[in-house]
Structures are given as structure tokens and as C-alpha cells.
Amino acid sequence: MLSLWPRLEPLLSRVSKPARYIGCEDGAQRPAHRPGDVSWLLVYPDTYEIGLPNQGLQILYEILNERDDAVAERSYAPWTDLEAELRAAGLPLFSVDNHLPAGDFDVIAFNLSAELTYTNVLNCIDLAGVPVRAADRTDWHPLVAIGGHCTYNPEPLADFVDLVVLGDGEEVVGEITAAIAAARSQGRAAVLRRLAGVTGVYVPGLYESCTGEDGRFAGLRPVDAGIPSQIEKRTVASLADWPYPKQQLVPLTEVVHDRLNVEVFRGCTRGCRFCQAGMITRPVRERPAEQVRTMVTEGLRRTGYDEVALTSLSTADYSGIDEVVADIIGCGDNISVSLPSLRVDAFTVGIAAQIQKARRTGLTFAPEAGTWRMRQVINKLISEDDLYAAVESAFSQGWRRVKLYFLIGLPTETDEDTLGIVELARRCVEIGRNYQRSPSVTVSVGGFVPKPFTPFQWFGQNTVAELQRKVALLRTAAASARGVQLRWHDPRATLVEGILSRGDRRLGPVIESVWRNGGTFQEWSEHFRLDLWLDAMADAGVSVDEIVHRHREEHEALPWDHLSAGLHKDFLWQDWRDALAEVGLPDCRWTPCYDCGACTGYGIEHIVASAVPPAGGSQGTAVPVLLRTAVGV
């Protein structure tokens, strides 16, 4: 493979932010491609600024390069100006490490974290010089793989990818490498068949979609008996065995989350019913505190960063979080710690106070819904008292701004629930007035998109008009609430997320049409084109209402029924019924198992250092009144 750098260099002088394309980061590898190696190109299908910090991609980059039978390089979606230059010059998508042509790799693997990047996936495949449809590829083309949270419903992309990987990638990338190396002399079909036998790997081309008499999706079936009918996700049993990334990439140019990241645990059993991440990443696996300390101190020393984020789905739940934070702060001056995904309670604010000694500008919480009734439906069991105590604690300790995240369009939501959001914010401002002259509460509202493998997977998403009506209600209410600022996500983008979240293979032509008509970078509001999506849906004869707004029935076939995140479908259905009955479900880390299937199915268990719930009380740790399962109260 020959480096494209001499031909790329003149183009870079003409594009915006050329530093995105040079590589050279600390931690970057420039692997030698040895004969016989399986070469992976790991691609994040959005800009470098968004994609570089992605920890999943960085973990696999290191693990693959440590193997003696694989090499891995990275690529990101080139911005529109460079894409135009590449196409005009007849140059392909390239890796940023050795600047090699994407089409020369054995596997092009995409990290799929957001539905609105799907058209970028097609664009990157095309820019690589590879046919976008898997059926058109030959032995000479790379395999196109996808992994990440969106792969729990990969069907909209089934026409374009050769393999889909479910769950944690640490172990399975090695097995995929070995399978490719063993079978590639027998051709592409043999490789794919072999990959279909690797646990966690789904090969869409080996399954056929069935259509019912009503034209709707009626299930998938393997093309023959040698292909598994059910594909299970992969789960690494212990994070202690995987202290990655060891050499976190330090970008030379501006990116989001530009700091050291240390994952303190994976999985979450809070059981928030809207949250796909919390459902598909079970069980909870904590990293040993000692390893966290080592990764933080060594990481700071190696990178020169002055900020470290302790990442997880709810970092305040990490056993002994306060001691770990105290140790980190003690290890150097001017080191700041950030805790994304904070739980809402005064204990959490106490930890935040310990961290942000000097600069107390803003603190963010996610109550998600405006009334206690609504929070019971979604199982985000934060009482009004918890929230107000947290807010009081924040304002009294010097924070001037509190940001609150909410969802609208949740199941059973009434206007009273919607307006409860502003009411709650108004009350927070009032509390703040006791301590500050002009306290500010920013309310950030997103439209709810039901996701596969959650109890809400059967729920019909709100229409754009309904979400817009709710936003209007909130705007009117917020206009008269002093100190309350309202921000909201575009309901039109929420609709497209809904189309892709639960769609089936009929969406293949839709995605292809949007891409062919120039609809890339759909996550970027300046490039988002709802008209392209609606036209493409109409042309393909697929009803938006059927895919997005319709409530599913208990026994109907779902496009992801052949995949498994371990969760029993009847558990999810019962949780859906409980949601409608406004009944909460406790966190099984500290209460008896209710057999969702995530542990038992794989013979693994929670790894939690503390058998007692953290102090602070909210979100199911102090047992609320309405619980379905007996928890010994």
C-alpha cells in the first residue's frame, strides 16, 4: 500500500481545519503492514472533532495493533470541502495514520453511535471506492463491519454492511481477525459464513426478511440450517482485564471532550426505561479502584492533560467514588475532574463541590421528566425533594447556573407532565434566590425516540406536530418564568432518528436515496434535510406512521428479534406494562435479581465493590413506595 500523503498535501492547504487529517497525535500508531496481517480501518462516520475522542474506537485500535496477526488504522468522515477536493482529484478516503487508501484494508469497521450518521457510512464506503451495496462486492473488496450501540437494530443498514458486531468488542475483534485469516483463501462467501459462526457476529446477507400479507415486516430467517437463528451480544466479564486505552490519543487540534477519559464502570442497572445504553450494557462491571487510580495518574503524566473525566453511565454510583475523587485531586495542582452523567441528589453535589473548588459556574442534572408520575413511568425515581435538595446544595455552595435535561413525548405524557418541567425549573430558580441574586436554570428538552431492547420499544413515538405543540407549551410557560432559559432539540431530527431507530430492511433504499441526493452530515443542523427523508420514504412506499408513530403489539415480530442483548422479551414486556401502571423497579445491584436475563443468560455477574447502595438516596437507592418486586421492606 502506498501513502497518499504527497497527493493529499496540496489539497489540505485549501480546506478548513486541515489539522483534522494529518494524524500525528500522541498515542497514534503507524503500524507496518506485514504480509498475512488482517488490516482494519476503524472509521468514525462523523468529523474528526466528534470521532477522535470515541473511546470504543481507541480501545479496539490498541487491542488490534497489539496482536501479531492484525494492524489497525483510523479514519473519520472528511468534511464536505475535503470530500469535494478528494472527488475532484480522484482520491479515496484515507487513513490518518499512514495515509493509506481505505479500499486497501481488509476490514472497514464503523463505530455506530448515532442514527443520523448512517448516510455518512454510505458516503465513506463510496469514497473508499467500494460498492455501497454488500451484494455488489467481490473478493477484492474490503469487508464492511459495524459495531456500537446502534447495531442493536442494524436492519436499516443491512444492505450495506457485511457484518455486524453486537456488544463489547475487546474479545471478539481477535476472533474476527482469526476467522478472516483462516478462511480468506477460500473467498468472500467462505469468510462470511465462518464469521456467522463467531458469537456476537451477525452477517445480514445470510438472513432473509419475510413480509406479511399487510406488507409489514414479519421476521427474519437464516438462509440455511448452518446459520444461527439467534445472535447473542458479547460481554467482557471484567474490566480489570482490559485496562484500555493505555495510550489514549492526544489530539493536536480541537475536539470535543478534550481530556483524559477513564472508564470506571460499564453497564447500568438503574433501569431507566427510555435508556437503551442502560439495557444493552448490563450487567454492571466496575473497574477496581486501584486500577482507576493508576490509569488516572499514569494517563495525566503521559498526556499532559489537566483534566480527567471518570466515565460511565452514572459515575456517582461507582463504589467509593468520593475516595477516588479525593485521591485524584490530591495528586496535583490545577487538575480538574469531570463527572459526566451525574445522579440527582445532594451527595452528588457534595462530590462536585470537592472537585470544583474554584470555578463553580454550571452544574447539570437530568431529571428527564417534570412530574413524579411521569418519572415513575420512565423509572427515573428522583423525588421532588431529591432534586430540590440537590439544587439547593448547588446554589448554596456557589454555583450560579443549573442545567436540567428533560425528555418530551414520553409514554402516557399529559400536558400537565410537560408543563411540570417549567414548574420544576421555576421552583429551582426560587430556591436559588435564597442564595444568589440572579440564579439561572437552563432547561434542555429533547424529543423521545423509542429504542430497541428497551421496555419502550413498543411505544409509538410522538409526531413532529405533537412535539412542536409541546415545545410551544413550554416556550409560553418559560417566557413568564424569570431565570428559566429553554432550549430544545429539533423535532424534525427526532423524527428521522425514529425512522432509523426501529426501521427494518425496507429502509435500505431510503438511506441510499438520501445519501445519493447529498444528505450527508445529518447530525449537523445546517446540513439536515427532512425533505430528502420524507421524499425517499414516499418513493420507497414505506409509511412513516407505521415505522415511527404506531404502537407495536405484544406478539408482533420486531426487526431485531433475531438479536439478543440477553434481556428476556417477556421481562421487557412486563416492564412496559409496569410503566403504563406507573410502577417503579429497583436497581438490582443492591436488591434481589428480577431476572432480566442479562447476567443469567451469559453466566456472568455484577462486579460491584460495595454491597450497599451509595449514600444520597435518590433513584431507587432509598426504596420508594411503589415497587413491584418485594425488596424486603
Added chain:
Amino acid sequence: MRLRVRFTKLGKVRFLSHRDLARIWERALRRAELPVAYSQGFSPRPKLHFGLALSTGHESLGEYLDVDLDPTAALAVEGLGDLTARLSAALPDGIECTAVAVLDHPGPSLQEAVTRCTWAIELEGPTDRAEEVVAALLAAPSIMVSRDRKGRVTEDDIRPGILSMNVTELSGTVVCLRADLGTQPRTLRPSELVAALGSPWSERRVCRLHQWVEDDGALREPLAPVVAVGAP
């Protein structure tokens, strides 16, 4: 105590912006465990003072940075011996620290002190008329260019900024120039000079070779000669 550092920006890293460079230096100084002084206030920042900005895409053999050290930290001048190597190790490929000096008296900032820069400019275009056009520019009493500054168009004479210029190489379709361009009161950028040469020539590669300060009419490089440490 203030340190003045000279460094390069060569190769792929030429595409980094001035802002990118500032962040890279902050991290490199922390990694080299240098006791850098921090500003006071809610959001303390390390006290770094950069010299003249280099356009994104241009290379340099002579970039400068002043670093204020924490006066409370004990730091012997002789302890700085391996500093160029330590800093280079903490910097990305292409950015290499080539000299460090201690400034006994901080004096004027780099941006005030530097009066001219020497540039190597590689152009793509016809070689036959290059000498003639360069001579014509040097002979012109004034060269007016218009600049768009935040929507307001201003007319400027760039001729006083061209302190010297000559053609150093002609081969194929490549013209190499060397030019001394002034930075006071207005910095003349190589790209403006290229534009003034006219449309047949376009910029291929630009490298800043030196920056100069004036001492009693004599030119010297901005590194104080007093206690030069680790200079090559």
C-alpha cells in the same frame, strides 16, 4: 524568571493552527514538569507568551515562545541543561525545541521586539518572467493592496514591508524566493507578497527561516545571548 524557547514547525504539523499550538505547548510543558507560572483567578492558565503567529500551512525553523516560571519554585539555571531534549520529547513530530535561553530582564514582548522575518517561498508558475517581476516589484515606489478586515476594505502600501527579496532557484515550474519581510508597524505576510506578484504564480510552500530583533541597528535573533542553554 522567563524562558525564551525557539522551536520548529515542519512537515505535517504545518497544518496546525496558532490556537492548536498553544494547547500543545501547555501540555508539553506539563509533561516536561516545568514549574510554569499560572494566572490568578477562577480559571488559572499557564503564563505563555507567543511570538508572531504563523499562518496555518506555513512551516518554520524559527518560532519563539516565552514561558514565565513560578517564582516560588526552586529552579537552578544549570537544571535547564537537558530542557531542549525534554521538551522535544513531549512535542509531536515536526515540532522540535532547538534552543532555550533565560531572559534576565523580560524586556519587550516578542511581538514588539521582532522587526523582520526571513522567508523561503516556493511558488508554482512560469520561471522565465520571475526575475523580471521580482525586480519590478522592488523598483516600484509603492504597491497598493486592499484587505478585507471584518467586512471593511482597507487600502495598504506593502512596499515598505519588502525589505529584501531575490530569486534563489528556478527549476521546471517552481520558483524559489527568499525575502525579508517587515513586521512593524504592520506584518507583511508571505501570502500577500505572493498575491502582489500576480496571478501566474501560486504558493506551494512557505517556510519562516529566521525572526530578527534590532539592537543598535544590528540584527540578531530573539534569543538573548546572555545565558543560552542547550543551543546547538
